[in-house]
Amino acid sequence: MADPLLEIQAVSKSFGALRATDDVSLTLLPGEIHALIGPNGAGKSTLIQQVAGALVPDTGRILFDGRDVTALGTAERAQAGLGRTFQISALAMENSVLQNAVLGAVGASRRVWRFARSVMRDSDVRSHAEAALNRVGLSDVANMRVGELSHGQRRLLEVAVALTLRPKVFLMDEPMAGLGAEGSARMTGFLDGLRSEAPILLVEHDMDAVFALADRISVLVSGRVIATGTPADIRSNAEVRTAYLGEEGLS
Amino acid sequence: MQRETVLNTLVFLALPAVAAIALVLDEPFTITLATRAAILALAAVGLNLALGLGGLVSLGHAVFFGLGGYAMGILASHAQSYAPLDLGLFVIEGTKSMPVIWLTAVVVSALAALLIGLLALRTAGVYFIMITLAFGQMFYYFTISWPAYGGEDGLSIYVRNSFPGLNTLDPIQFFGLVFAVLAIVLFIMGRIERSAFGLALGTARQNAARVETVGLSPFHLRLVAFVISGAVTGLAGALFADLNRFVSPTMFSWQMSGEFIVFIVLGGIGRLFGPVVGACLFVLLEHLLSGVSEFWLIYLGAILLFVVLFARGGVIGALVGRGGHHG
DSSP: OOOOSEEEEEEEEEETTEEEEEEEEEEEOTTOEEEEEOOTTSSHHHHHHHHHTSSOOSEEEEEETTEEOTTOOHHHHHHHTEEEEOSSOOOOTTSBHHHHHHHHHHHHHTOOOOOSSOGGGOHHHHHHHHHHHHHHTOGGGTTSBGGGSOHHHHHHHHHHHHHHTOOSEEEEEOTTTTOOHHHHHHHHHHHHHHTTTSOEEEEOSOHHHHHHHOSEEEEEETTEEEEEEOHHHHHHOHHHIIIIIHHHTOO | OHHHHHHHHHHHHHHHHHHHHHHHTTOHHHHHHHHHHHHHHHHHHHHHIIIIITOOOOSOTHHHHHHHHHHHHHHHHHHHHTOOEEOSSOEEOOOOBHHHHHHHHHHHHHHHHHHHHHHHTTSOHHHHHHHHHHHHHHHHHHHHHOGGGTGGGOEEOSSOOBBTTBOTTSHHHHHHHHHHHHHHHHHHHHHHHHSHHHHHHHHHHHOHHHHHHTTOOHHHHHHHHHHHHHHHHHHHHHHHHHHHTEEOGGGGSHHHHHHHHHHHHHHOTTOTTHHHHHHHHHHHHHHHHHHHOTTHHHHHHHHHHHHHHHOTTHHHHHHHTSOOSOO
16 A cells, blocks of 8 residues: 555644544545544644644654654645645635636745746736636636635635645645535536646545545544544444434434 | 835925925025934934834844944044954954945844844844844943943044045935935835845745745845844944944944834835835924923924834835735
């Protein structure tokens, strides 16, 4: 089996008496979508923040592409090849759609310390950004301000900016959140093709999407991973059923 | 955008127009007033990079204004007295040459901005405001209690410093010089706004997490912006001291920092020409209203209140009818 691109090794994080992440280990292999599911308050966000570099684990290590990145910050992990999307869109709302994508291209090409040249006329950076917008189908609204976009379009823009980074690993926090059935189906189709470019660690509440997409699923309950396996394994796992799936009546 | 460009051009040309008319009518005081407006505009143009584009509300930019002023005062006073300046490690001669003084002002204020930025930019919001204010007060009280260069009374320079090929004592020639500096700095600032750095800085203001997620450090972006910003305000300080042929601790006062912010808010936050419009308006109102009443600041306060409440985009925003154009 190929070496994992992302490896979370026995990571724990506590806030006071609350063990938000309790000895979690999981891996992300090349070419796979590994979904992380769990009820509200299970600690998915805390875990994602530690993988992204916004929170430092109390114990344990995070390996990225064979390298220990536990001590690195968000910007350094992004440079190392981690492409993150946010649950609540984190975009420059006053800027145009294209400007947001261009910023991603600027970050990817490390061309930020340029003071004299107009960035929107830099054809390398711009064509790179336009290609990413084209892939998610946002070319038509490239000149609109992000503030004027619909919720679904902002979700797509989040993904487009992550694409401009050409990451080795995608870390996606609820990309389907707030999308309608149609939007959700489109996003599912898009992510399905994306896994061949880079594996995706996917946190998602939409169970239809998770079971349609995931190669493996890990179930997080009260900060612990109670099961990891294929969608079929997870469906038939009695512990998962009682802890989580049963509540939503999924069969 | 189109209307804003027209308005910017008109405002910008109004300054030399006023100076030219004053020259024809032989009213040197009006030329001096236009020069004062241009210098204050320059100081606020510097602050606008940090405040408007970067979202860093610095209440300590008077530090750089004052450092520029004292760079001029100290160098010129040593030239005046023919006493070299002993810096411990080495001894330098004073100078009356503007280019040398400007360079000194820019380097000194950039270094100060680097040190202050390294500390202050680790905080945000109201803490950032308070730390920058605290640095301002430190410099203010230091100059008051430091007798070598006049202390509280300030320091007079008898003859304005020289610029190759110009008679700087002629008000219109000095105005032309100041205006050229302002024009060059505005051009450079316009370029910076549209550059990759400008895009990243503006995004860091709107959403710091976004900048980090594409692999950039908001802290580094803000620090560089703060240094450039401080250097420009320092240059304005050297010119301001030369205009008055006088430097005093009031250049370091927090009221001075406050005035720069007022110019920006008055003209329109985050607009390249906002500080120019604001400074011109301020100098004009100061001139007109102070003739009407010694309590002219009350009227200015009322106008400012009106702008903040009803014209968020400042005077430019009200005339053009759009939000800030960059980010």
